[in-house]
Amino acid sequence: MSYEGALYIEFKRGIYMEKMIKVDKVTYDYSNSEKEVIALNNISLEVKQGEFVVIIGHNGSGKSTLAKHLNALLLPTEGDVFVKGLNTKDESKIWDIRQFAGMVFQNPDNQIVATIVEEDVAFGPENLGLQPNEIRNRIESSLKVVDMEEFRHKAPHLLSGGQKQRIAIAGVIAMRPSCIIFDEPTAMLDPSGRKEVINTIKKLNKEEQITIIHITHFMEEAVNADRVIVMEDGDIVLEGTPREVFSQVERLKKLALDVPQVTELAHQLIKEGIDLPHDILTVDEMVMKLCQLK
């Protein structure tokens, strides 16, 4: 069995459980002679194996810069990042790290490389030098996870945005990562495409036990997370379960953020003296609570 395969099995058995990612006092400085830009400011963070973390924060707060540290696209100016115990600064481990931690970006068009869906998904495994048999297995199983098997012979450019984004995700899954970092994967999608991608992300987390780090500006997408992290000026300023974080409506607004529409409505009704909990996150919860007032 390959080294990578062996590690994968170990991870499935839970030997590697615990810490998937550790960001230790990281500072990142884009500055040059003309300007000074410190995008991450002594930030620390740990993500456990199997966790579903959502990161929110205003434009320029450092989310993408942090994300790029998690698979060694950027290296810390100060501090260290460990992915499954491997330091991203260790050049000899860079391919292992990129296999463990996959990335999905905003624009699916920029991530798709081949003219046939199947070939696109095969791209990563081929570069790993896997046997044709194994490559076929991986195409099969990855397309299945994202529910796109029937499109395997289609041209990606003829698919909808949500479908293209799911192909991009399949390409990442084919590498058998233990963690996937999503940087605004739904920003360009219509409501149904967003739903498709969010359901796929949930499924990867619940059924495939893949650790998820999801960056988004859609507050409704954060309600299913285990933990929500709020960034501001290169640092973490607020952190907790979705209920803990979104019940702080005023604080979030000060940070240029928002809450789901129903949470906002509940907040305003409470101000009018109506008896509702502060931590309503979904339409269903709101309907239930209002029915009790009947």
Add this chain to the structure above:
Amino acid sequence: MSIKIENLTHIYNPSSPFETTALDNISFEVTEGEFIGLIGHTGSGKSTLIQHLNGLLKPTKGKILINQVDITSKDVKLQDIRKNVGLVFQYPEHQLFEETVYKDIAFGPANLGLNEEEIKARVVEAMDLVRLPFQELRDRSPFELSGGQRRRVAIAGVLAMKPNILILDEPTAGLDPKGRDEILEQIKSLHQQVQNTVILVSHSMEDIAKLVDRIIVMHKGKVSLIGKPTQVFKEVEVLESIGLGIPQITYLMKMLKENNIKLREDILTIEEAKAEIINWIRGNKNA
């Protein structure tokens, strides 16, 4: 300025294996000073349609009249169209090209023949509208900005031209919630001041519900619905069947009705919902 689209068809890569009919015999009109929301699932033809409005794409068939002038006719200069029709692209990367933020935003106004001073005033004003700090960012490269900052630069570049027709293709994708609300409010209040014609393409049913006079819904290259927001968002089944939805708040009101709480259903914003629910609760107490 008014817009009239007559029997517009656009076919990409005609007579090749990749032939795609992106627009299929579309007709509609927009009157001067209207604020239009253009929605439709991915690939329905929205971007293709609006790129015809400033002459970036040529129709395979059909006509585009802007203030009664057919812009597809040979004697119309593209430059003249683009002075009047400002288009913010869906992907800012397709629009930004200068070395600095300042030069990028100044590009349009410079082409209008304004002098240095006027150009600077336009850049300052536009950066303020999109909430970009002028001193801090003027000399940065647009390619060394965060995704949301880059999008703001792209929007500012078009606002700086003060076009009579302002078209925005997904302008808020990637903006943080406050930036999204503020920039849309700025666009709305500008619209109210100068009565420009605005076409906003968006996947956010919430934003569309808040802002526009009329909604055009596209599906597979055709116009499938057109009307006021309250009319269009009543068609939940149609919208969902073509990959769209309704604002979360409108959905809440629909669910309440299904649970025998009788409230108005044509509600699009948090403020309306709040008033309606408070009325209902106070009515309950008095009953």
